Every structure is written in C-alpha cells, then in structure tokens.
Amino acid sequence: MEGLADFWVRRALTDVGTYDWCVSEFVRVSGELLPPRVFYRWCPELRDGARTRSGTPVHLQLLGSDPVSMADNAAQAVALGAPAIDLNFGCPAKIVNRHGGGAILLDEPERVHAVTRAVRAAVPAHIPVSVKMRLGNEDMDLALDNALGVQEAGAAWLTVHGRTKRQGYRPPAYWDRIGAIRERVTLPVIANGEIWTLEDARRCQAESGCQDLMLGRGAVANPMLTREVAGGEPTGWTEVLAVLRAFGADIVGTGSEAQLCGRVKQWLSYSRRRWPQAGPLMESVKRETRLADLRAILERESGGNNDGQVVSF
Structure with a gap:
C-alpha cells in the first residue's frame, strides 16, 4: 500500500467507513534514529492525536531489519504520540527486499523474532506492538516458525497476508493457510489478502477462521466495503463518486495540477476492480491535467448514472 494509502486516502476512507484503526505507510528504518520530521511526513496524524479527521486511530508502521535501530525508532515514534507500533515483514517490493527489509526477512525467523522482541522491550507496556507478515518469502515452509517467533517475542496480534512474496498479488489468497497458523498460535490473528467484496470477506472468515480482517486495495476499490461487511446497505456507484470528488477537494494545493489529477485517476483505476462504470469514466478523464476539469x-457522472442516486457536492 506504499504510495496509495497515504494521509489523504486514510482520511477519505475513514470519513466514510468504520474501522477499528488504520495503519500508516511504512517508515523505513536503515540504521539511524530518524528525526521527528520523518515520522510526521509519513504519519501527519501524529500532530492530531494520531487520529484521522473522523477520529480513527492511526498505528505507525516501521520497516527494517536491525533490532537496535528498530527499537530506537519505535521509542521515538511513541514519544511523538504513536498509539501502537506495527512491524512490516510483508512488503514484497524488490527495492525493499534488496535492502534487507519486508518479506525477505521471513527466511530468517530468528531475525523476525529479534526485531519484534527488541521493539516490544523498547516501548511502554501499554503500547501494542503488532506484526504484519506474508505466508513466506519464496515458499510457505517457515510461516509457522515466524508466527510462533513473534508470539514468543510479545506481539499483541499478528496480521497475515495469504500469499508469499513470490506469489505477489496474483489470485488466489490462501486463506486456509492463514487458518493453519491461527490454529497453532494463541495470539489474535487477522486475515488479509484478496478481499474485494462482502462475499470475499465472508469466505475469508470461513476459510481462515479469523473474524477480524485487514482491508487494503479492496477498501480503495469500494470505500464503503466496511459498511457492507458490518451488515449495512450495499454501496452505490454515486457514493463512490462522492468519495472521489471529496478526495479531489481535500488535496487541492498539495501538489501540481498534474500530480493531483494523477492521484484521483489512481483511485479511479482501482475502482475498476469493483465497478464496471469506472472503466469508461477512466477513459474519459485519463488525459485530464486540471483538477477542476x-x-x-x-x-x-454522479448526476446521470443508472443506480438512481444523485449526490450533490
């Protein structure tokens, strides 16, 4: 979710959806104590009680491999107001993995354990330390070793993305393998991966045995997915358009016109995964470089679609 679920997207999604918490983009730790400005850059909500505009708590995510440096930076983040620390052992990006971070660490359960234990020891006992991981790097052979390691290190909960790094984001997600981990550990396990619809959410819960879910790209494709999962009304296309328009209004002045148009079009592109109407609309705006246009x-579009709803701006 790097480069997608930033401050503005977190604000927009939590304005319309019900989340227990959300997680910042990862703050990369590479051997030095980062200055406060770096934490504020990746998690501006720290200046507002570590909550989004709607009041949703924001947990700060760290990515790195050195236990001492990760511990020092976790303590720094908590001093700046982070209510919880999430450790990223799941990022599949090649540049991250080449520098010894993210999913490649899953080949070294002892390192995953050491980082988790060091961070847990460095922050106050009331601050949760959680871990996000994939099922593995190249294969799933060490999934349980990693899970048991972070449990022994004192993690408060474990979020598991149901694919290896090699599998990337190619369907399917192996929710049953998340369930196999859940059955062997005592800490809470949260399931993640390939949850785009209410039906996906229900199947993931059934196959993994996890009642708690982490949503990523699926929440962007359908900003009201959490409402549907909680038993609310199905989302209408105009509701999605309203979120995109509000997002466009929020980001005015935060970049060049072309950059801001790119942000809205990026979100619209994700919407094609859920909404057939988004495809033709994307074609009609793909060359736009002025946000107002x-x-x-x-x-x-919001006044003339076929779902019978009209949303004013």
Missing part, C-alpha cells in the same frame, strides 16, 4: 466530469 476532472472534478467537473465526476460531478456530471
């Missing part, structure tokens, strides 16, 4: 197109 792009928002005007979204405005017209």
